[in-house]
Amino acid sequence: MRYTPAGIPVSEGRLQHHSTLIENGSERQVEVEMAVLALGDAARWLEAAPLGGMMRIEGFIAARGRNSRTPVIHANTIEYLEGNENGTILQEED
């Protein structure tokens, strides 16, 4: 976990999602992995998430910054799940 100059905790990691969805009437497997970032209390939850653990995240997607268009999931709320849901923390970064 790091802190902004204003002292706000920031945690980053990578989130892996897999699911089976319907697209244009056909079932398909979906896999995607994206960077995830959280501030404040959500950062503490993200930091405490077990690697490989399942979670549900609500938030939004924003570009990493002015110099990078890479989309990053900003987690406003994080809910730990047991078992068979979709999100998995792959890696936590300091």
Add this chain to the structure above:
Amino acid sequence: MRYTPAGIPVSEGRLQHHSTLIENGSERQVEVEMAVLALGDAARWLEAAPLGGMMRIEGFIAARGRNSRTPVIHANTIEYLEGNENGTILQEED
């Protein structure tokens, strides 16, 4: 617009989003630009969307493919909007 080997129409473009949201109690500007893809009827709607036009898209995000982790928005439904909503088609690709 292109077609899959099975004859399903596929349309691709880029979607730009901007909005003002609350993160950790503070207002922030969000900007993000991502690839968008649609199949079937949704492909026809995406193809017909005016460049720079506003739209609301529902769907999911998946990695582009086995060799690319780039996240792509898959549009299941596309609604054209007038005026002040968030999504904008930046570029359509054949």
